[in-house]
Structure formats: structure tokens, C-alpha cells
Amino acid sequence: MTMAKHVNSICKSASLSFALYKIGRLRSFLDQPSTEKLVHAFITSRLDNCNSLLYGLPISEVDKLQRIQNAAARLVTRVKGRCHMKPVLRQLHWLPxxxxxxxxxxxxxxxxxxxxxxxxxxxxxxxxxxxxxxxxSSELLLQPPPTIALKTASYGYRSFSSAAPSLWNQLPSFIRSSQSVDQFKTSLKTHLFTLPD
Structure with missing residues (x-):
């Protein structure tokens, strides 16, 4: 249930490291938008695949994936390795x-x-x-599952049935009342950027 093997397999997967290496080799011939498209196609899509299963993981596990994203951001922006990455990710409009x-x-x-x-x-x-x-009463709130339904004390809160109502009910009402998927995504992304890490 720690998902450590899954996280390690993502980080060590040949396709991910190979993609970073290959895009790095081509970087001098590409402009930033083209590089960003390649990174989204071969790296970000891999990090985002079934990532909702990783909710509630220890920071040490999430940091492994964050290092991959940071390397991809450095590749796109050509910043130096010691540069602080939060402003770079914000500039690219990439959520951590x-x-x-x-x-x-x-x-x-x-x-x-x-x-x-x-x-x-x-x-x-x-x-x-x-x-x-x-x-x-007029606000669209979700009912959290009863405590008995959360099978274990340590992992139950990570399940979708528990995480979804908890995270949803914490959102500002103007985001919850969005009328379309695009409006919701835009408002949510902006909101998440304002939250502390």
C-alpha cells in the first residue's frame, strides 16, 4: 500500500529516462514551445498516468516524481541545476x-x-x-463516508471515497459551482497555485 514499488518503477522506467535523454540531445535544435510539447507527450503524461492513486503518499515518495518533473522543467527552460524550481514551474504554469x-x-x-x-x-x-x-444548504457539498467504511486507520483516508469529499468540501464555493469542465479546470489550477506547498 506504500506504492513505493510503483513510484520507483515510474522513475526508473527506461522510456522516461530515455525520453529525457533524447529530448536533451535535441534541445539545441528546438525552440521552447516545441520542447514543451515533447516533454508533455513523453514525460508529463507518464507522471500523470493514474496519479490519483498516489494521494496521501509520504513526501519522500512524491519527491522522487517531483525530481523527474524538475528535470523536465530544466530541460524546457534551460535553467541551471542549482536554480530554485518553484518559480520555474510557475513560469511554465505547471503544478507540482x-x-x-x-x-x-x-x-x-x-x-x-x-x-x-x-x-x-x-x-x-x-x-x-x-x-x-x-x-x-445551497452549496454543493459531498458526504464523507462513515468512519467504519474506511477499513484501516492508516490507509482509509487515501481512498477516493474519502479523499474526494474531503478535498471537494475544502474548495471555495465559486469553484464548486463552475458550469463547465474548462471553467472548473481553469479556476482550480489558479486556486492550487495560490495554496502553500
Whole structure:
């Protein structure tokens, strides 16, 4: 359940390191937008694949993936190795790995609420229906699962059924009330950039 083997396999995968190496060899012949497209196609897509499963991992595991993203950002921007990466990622408008994981969970949640996700995901999401009429009644909040349903104390909170309501209910109401997927993605990304790491 630590997902350490999975994270290590992503980091050590031949295709990922080979892609970085090959793009690095071509970098002097490419402009920045073209390099960024290659990085998204061969590296970022690999980091984002099923990354919602990595929610709640120890920082040491997420940092391994963050180092891959940092190397890709250095390749795109041609900054030196000792340069601080947070401003570089912000300049590229790339969310750090930890926030990318949160972004993916919340995007799946938004799609489930609006009927755009598969049925097995929609069944997990329960919209909170307050027993009394309160000011917050008009807000679109989710019902967290009962504590008994979270099989273990240490891993239960990492499940989608627990993480999705927790993260969704923390969002500002203007983001939760977005009318389209594109509007939601834009607002959410901006919001995540403002949060501390």
C-alpha cells in the first residue's frame, strides 16, 4: 500500500529516462514551445498516468516524481541545476506533482457530480443533503463516508471515497459551482497555485 514499488518503477522506467535523454540531445535544435510539447507527450503524461492513486503518499515518495518533473522543467527552460524550481514551474504554469494529484482527484469528482464520469465513480460520490435548511444548504457539498467504511486507520483516508469529499468540501464555493469542465479546470489550477506547498 506504500506504492513505493510503483513510484520507483515510474522513475526508473527506461522510456522516461530515455525520453529525457533524447529530448536533451535535441534541445539545441528546438525552440521552447516545441520542447514543451515533447516533454508533455513523453514525460508529463507518464507522471500523470493514474496519479490519483498516489494521494496521501509520504513526501519522500512524491519527491522522487517531483525530481523527474524538475528535470523536465530544466530541460524546457534551460535553467541551471542549482536554480530554485518553484518559480520555474510557475513560469511554465505547471503544478507540482503533489498538486497535480489533487487536481486529478478533484477533476474526476467534478465529472462524477455532473454525470461525465463512469457509473462506478458516480456511485461513490454522495451529495450532502442537510436535514435542516441552512445558509450552506445551497452549496454543493459531498458526504464523507462513515468512519467504519474506511477499513484501516492508516490507509482509509487515501481512498477516493474519502479523499474526494474531503478535498471537494475544502474548495471555495465559486469553484464548486463552475458550469463547465474548462471553467472548473481553469479556476482550480489558479486556486492550487495560490495554496502553500
Amino acid at each position: 506533482v503533489k498538486k497535480r494529484i489533487i487536481f486529478k482527484i478533484l477533476l474526476i469528482t467534478f465529472k462524477a457530480i455532473h454525470g461525465l464520469a463512469p457509473d462506478y465513480i458516480k456511485e461513490i460520490i454522495v451529495i450532502r443533503k442537510p436535514t435542516r435548511l441552512l445558509r450552506s
